Amino acid sequence: MSTALATPPPAPGAPLTKKILTADHPTWCPGCGDFAVLASFYRVLEKLQYPHEKIVTFAGIGCSSRFPYFVNTHGGHYIHGRALPFAAGISLGNEDLHVFVFGGDGDGFSIGGNHLVHTARKNVNLTYVIMDNSVYGLTKKQTSPTSPIGFKTKTDPTGAIDQPINPMRTLLNTGATFVARSHATQVNHMVEMMTRAAKHQGFSVVEILSECVEFYAGAFDSSIPRKGGTWTLIQEKKNDGTPEDAARHDVTDEVAAFKLAGQAWPGSFGVFYESNARKTKNVLEAELVAKARERTKNATDLQLLQSTFSKMR
Amino acid sequence: MVSPNTPETPGGAAAPSAAPRSIHDVVIRLAGNSQDGIQSIGGFLARLAGRTDQDVMTYMTIPSTISGGPSIFQVRMGTGDILSAGDRADMLVAFYQHSYDAHIGSLRPGGVLLYDSDHVKPVEGDHRFTQVSVPITSGTVEAVGGAGKDKGKNIYILGLIARIFDLDVTKLATLIKERFGGKSEDVVRNAMLAFDAGFAWPQNNLRDLFYRFEAVDGVVSSGRPQITLDGNSAIAYGLLAAGVRHGAGYPITPWSSIMEILRTELPKYGGIFVQCEDEIASISTALGFSYTGQLAITGSSGPGLSLKMEALGWATMAEMPLIVVNVQRGGPSTGMPTNVEQSDLLQAIYGSHGDAPRVVLSPKNVEDCFYTAMEACRIAREYSTPVIILTDQAVSTRIEAFDEPDLPSIMVKPGADLSPRPADFKPYPVNALTRHAPPGSVVGSGKYPTVTGLEHDELGHPTGSSKLHTQMTAKRRDKIKQLAATLPAPELSGDSGGEALLVTWGSNWGPGREAIARVRKVGIKAGHLHLRHINPFPPGLAATFARYHKVIVAEINDEGLYGYGQLAMMLRAAYANPAIESITKTDGLTFKVSEIVSGISKHVESQALDASLGVSRRSPLAVQP
Ligand SMILES: Cc1ncc(C[n+]2csc(CCOP(=O)(O)OP(=O)(O)O)c2C)c(N)n1
Numbered sequence: 001m002s003t004a005l006a007t008p009p010p011a012p013g014a015p016l017t018k019k020i021l022t023a024d025h026p027t028w029c030p031g032c033g034d035f036a037v038l039a040s041f042y043r044v045l046e047k048l049q050y051p052h053e054k055i056v057t058f059a060g061i062g063c064s065s066r067f068p069y070f071v072n073t074h075g076g077h078y079i080h081g082r083a084l085p086f087a088a089g090i091s092l093g094n095e096d097l098h099v100f101v102f103g104g105d106g107d108g109f110s111i112g113g114n115h116l117v118h119t120a121r122k123n124v125n126l127t128y129v130i131m132d133n134s135v136y137g138l139t140k141k142q143t144s145p146t147s148p149i150g151f152k153t154k155t156d157p158t159g160a161i162d163q164p165i166n167p168m169r170t171l172l173n174t175g176a177t178f179v180a181r182s183h184a185t186q187v188n189h190m191v192e193m194m195t196r197a198a199k200h201q202g203f204s205v206v207e208i209l210s211e212c213v214e215f216y217a218g219a220f221d222s223s224i225p226r227k228g229g230t231w232t233l234i235q236e237k238k239n240d241g242t243p244e245d246a247a248r249h250d251v252t253d254e255v256a257a258f259k260l261a262g263q264a265w266p267g268s269f270g271v272f273y274e275s276n277a278r279k280t281k282n283v284l285e286a287e288l289v290a291k292a293r294e295r296t297k298n299a300t301d302l303q304l305l306q307s308t309f310s311k312m313r
Numbered sequence: 314m315v316s317p318n319t320p321e322t323p324g325g326a327a328a329p330s331a332a333p334r335s336i337h338d339v340v341i342r343l344a345g346n347s348q349d350g351i352q353s354i355g356g357f358l359a360r361l362a363g364r365t366d367q368d369v370m371t372y373m374t375i376p377s378t379i380s381g382g383p384s385i386f387q388v389r390m391g392t393g394d395i396l397s398a399g400d401r402a403d404m405l406v407a408f409y410q411h412s413y414d415a416h417i418g419s420l421r422p423g424g425v426l427l428y429d430s431d432h433v434k435p436v437e438g439d440h441r442f443t444q445v446s447v448p449i450t451s452g453t454v455e456a457v458g459g460a461g462k463d464k465g466k467n468i469y470i471l472g473l474i475a476r477i478f479d480l481d482v483t484k485l486a487t488l489i490k491e492r493f494g495g496k497s498e499d500v501v502r503n504a505m506l507a508f509d510a511g512f513a514w515p516q517n518n519l520r521d522l523f524y525r526f527e528a529v530d531g532v533v534s535s536g537r538p539q540i541t542l543d544g545n546s547a548i549a550y551g552l553l554a555a556g557v558r559h560g561a562g563y564p565i566t567p568w569s570s571i572m573e574i575l576r577t578e579l580p581k582y583g584g585i586f587v588q589c590e591d592e593i594a595s596i597s598t599a600l601g602f603s604y605t606g607q608l609a610i611t612g613s614s615g616p617g618l619s620l621k622m623e624a625l626g627w628a629t630m631a632e633m634p635l636i637v638v639n640v641q642r643g644g645p646s647t648g649m650p651t652n653v654e655q656s657d658l659l660q661a662i663y664g665s666h667g668d669a670p671r672v673v674l675s676p677k678n679v680e681d682c683f684y685t686a687m688e689a690c691r692i693a694r695e696y697s698t699p700v701i702i703l704t705d706q707a708v709s710t711r712i713e714a715f716d717e718p719d720l721p722s723i724m725v726k727p728g729a730d731l732s733p734r735p736a737d738f739k740p741y742p743v744n745a746l747t748r749h750a751p752p753g754s755v756v757g758s759g760k761y762p763t764v765t766g767l768e769h770d771e772l773g774h775p776t777g778s779s780k781l782h783t784q785m786t787a788k789r790r791d792k793i794k795q796l797a798a799t800l801p802a803p804e805l806s807g808d809s810g811g812e813a814l815l816v817t818w819g820s821n822w823g824p825g826r827e828a829i830a831r832v833r834k835v836g837i838k839a840g841h842l843h844l845r846h847i848n849p850f851p852p853g854l855a856a857t858f859a860r861y862h863k864v865i866v867a868e869i870n871d872e873g874l875y876g877y878g879q880l881a882m883m884l885r886a887a888y889a890n891p892a893i894e895s896i897t898k899t900d901g902l903t904f905k906v907s908e909i910v911s912g913i914s915k916h917v918e919s920q921a922l923d924a925s926l927g928v929s930r931r932s933p934l935a936v937q938p
């Protein structure tokens with residue numbers, strides 16, 4: 001971005017606008033679903049108005065993982081599949097930050113699958129957005145863990161034969177405390193899901209079906225009404241005592257969430273699960289520190305180490 | 314049981330038949346099972362040495378099985394500098410028949426065998442050694458009372474050793490009370506009962522096996538108190554002193570104790586150590602911490618370091634400061650996980666992909682573990698680079714006493730620099746050292762940086778430019794060369810020129826020093842150079858090497874396909890000096906001084922040296938010298 005320094009810096013404390021948040025021009029193919037995710041993320045940040053310098057946009061490797069270059073915040077582009085443990089270090093290293101991680105289905109469910117499980121189970125406070133195109137985009141059309149059986153790729157020229165994962169079930173299984181699903185053709189919905197995810201205390205994850213027009217065109221047509229598909233929103237319980245409310249989804253009900261995850265393709269969109277019952281790792285670690293500080297009567301670093309050495313004399 | 318010195322009636326008050334004999338140092342090998350607490354005897358002796366004028370060096374093997382099994386602890390104590398754990402033992406304490414069988418061969422002629430007469434039947438009439446039969450088990454049970462069974466055998470033996478070597482009993486008693494003080498009074502009382510029983514074991518049975526360490530003169534005390542700890546602890550506390558408050562890791566022997574200490578200690582300092590799902594996540598989380606401006610540590614042993622390699626490449630490309638500890642063990646793969654080897658040197662320097670220069674430091678002993686950790690942190694911060702601390706199993710578990718560091722003058726304040734960055738801030742300047750702007754810091758231009766593993770321009774934007782890749786590769790290389798220019802000359806002892814220069818690295822420092830002293834004793838002009846900075850090398854090596862006919866590198870790894878150990882290969886590549894030779898070994902054990910001397914003799918023609926090798930030296934404990 002050679003023009004970067006030519007634009008005058010925004011006045012300190014000026015509201016965050018799309019203009020301020022825009023960085024390098026995306027390198028994605030025209031029509032790629034990821035553009036809409038980016039546009040929605042700008043809107044999320046416009047809504048949330050966090051202090052600019054406290055937002056971190058982070059990613060692994062993949063087309064979708066180029067995201068941080070296109071958002072003008074502190075950020076980073078790490079290695080394939082490992083952005084979550086890195087982001088956990090960011091979140092646990094500085095409590096003041098708002099940490100967002102973006103990545104693809106291969107990055108998150110394949111090479112990074114184990115990190116997903118452990119970052120979620122530890123309930124590290126951060127927001128993770130998986131842009132699922134059911135294919136490896138950056139490496140030009142190989143089978144991904146969400147590619148459906150029969151999908152022809154360069155690594156499965158006669159069609160994929162391995163059972164794909166069910167992303168929603170996988171995410172619920174990890175113990176993530178906020179799990180939602182959205183679609184790159186539904187900007188308002190994406191904004192709502194990502195905003196709620198950002199506000200959630202703990203590990204929040206939003207899976208967004210985002211079409212790769214280059215290598216898997218039409219992958220998600222069955223959930224796009226204008227292409228003849230069905231767009232089914234999850235109706236969340238309002239606790240308004242009405243008879244219809246009984247049929248609505250209780251986001252704190254894990255079993256109900258699994259049931260939704262078991263629906264036939266294309267399934268439903270919205271918040272599957274949300275719970276504040278578990279403390280975040282950030283809080284648990286802070287409690288460890290508080291207890292330890294109490295036990296040591298707030299001794300200084302020097303006093304602490306000196307007393308350790310004294311015991312070694 | 315027939316023994317040259319059949320115990321006399323207990324309680325015999327006869328005085329020892331001779332006055333204590335003066336010795337310079339002694340090597341005691343304790344052989345038993347891991348649950349016998351023989352390590353703690355070593356711990357007590359080491360701490361005692363820390364509180365007296367004696368010096369001490371310990372050496373330990375731990376069984377790789379969990380449920381106990383044979384274990385040894387070797388301690389060498391004496392006057393003045395004790396640099397290695399000793400090649401062979403002067404005294405063997407054998408708790409079991411298997412201990413006797415496995416270790417009698419390590420006893421020097423004239424040495425003393427103390428064996429538990431309740432468990433061991435030594436070869437009758439073996440006049441190479443002085444055999445002393447001691448009812449260790451029954452003596453302990455009798456002293457402590459049935460309830461404790463034979464728990465406390467170690468303390469009983471400690472008492473006996475204290476008697477034989479005229480150790481400071483008051484100080485030892487204090488150490489025992491301190492050690493068990495946290496537990497119930499019974500525990501302290503039982504320990505003291507066992508100690509006293511060992512100490513008071515009828516003197517006549519010991520005949521004239523009484524010794525006293527030579528008076529120390531010429532040894533200048535620093536006046537500082539001594540602290541006693543193992544190498545892994547020294548690294549952990551060195552990191553704390555250096556202001557490290559963040560870390561992440563995954564358990565593996567022998568690295569684990571560092572992460573265990575940090576997990577326990579860091580919360581007291583307001584810090585955090587995360588146990589991750591694997592080594593890749595560990596280095597990633599540590600890099601995440603470093604990215605927030607808090608220099609972080611991760612670590613592992615051989616196989617785990619291999620798992621960290623991709624991320625290490627990123628750390629070089631993104632120029633992220635990071636400390637990585639690697640406690641080397643026997644490899645490849647699971648190899649010999651509780652043995653020592655120095656076979657990760659090339660992995661540490663060159664592992665990962667692409668041109669990924671980084672810094673590698675290696676501590677020479679336990680004290681140096683502390684200061685190496687501090688130095689690693691300073692370098693990582695100053696040059697914004699990953700630094701590997703390459704230590705090994707031997708130094709990680711060894712206990713040594715050394716001057717307590719002067720904490721008030723060296724403690725580094727932790728914390729991230731979140732000050733605002735000027736409008737012309739560049740995350741990756743071509744002609745200056747990188748200084749990251751951690752998240753939370755305002756950038757004056759309003760344009761926020763992306764740290765990246767893609768080749769990038771000065772502002773961190775990805776680039777495919779050949780010119781920039783060349784420039785940035787050179788930048789990442791030159792900053793390490795810039796560091797090299799600031800490094801102090803390595804420690805050189807002995808002759809400053811001559812027949813042979815012995816080069817060592819890591820925990821071979823002590824045996825190397827002793828070996829050169831031995832070589833010089835027979836009239837050969839020789840020096841010893843020890844490298845702590847493994848990558849980059851300190852300046853001036855080529856000139857130093859040129860002053861010797863042979864430059865002989867001793868290291869614990871394989872000679873490889875081309876006949877040279879890993880450091881020797883590096884040095885030959887760097888300086889193209891054909892005088893560089895290599896001594897290697899792969900038995901999973903630390904170097905014996907004699908192994909290095911004999912290695913040198915292969916490259917230096919000297920009949921005197923060859924002759925000295927043939928001499929089997931009798932133990933100073935021998936009854937008839
Ligand atoms: C260690 C490693 N292995 C393989 C790759 C090659 N690689 C880069 S991106 C990618 C897959 C990307 O797929 P996905 O995560 O779904 O992202 P998308 O491009 O589809 O958005 C692969 C295999 C790599 N960069 N690093």
Ligand code: SF4
Pocket residue numbers: 027028029031032033034063064133137138211212213214215
């Ligand atoms: S290859 Fe597919 S995922 Fe990648 S940018 Fe192009 S359309 Fe998007």
Ligand SMILES: [Mg+2]
Pocket residue numbers: 062104105106131132133134135136137144
């Ligand atoms: Mg994909």
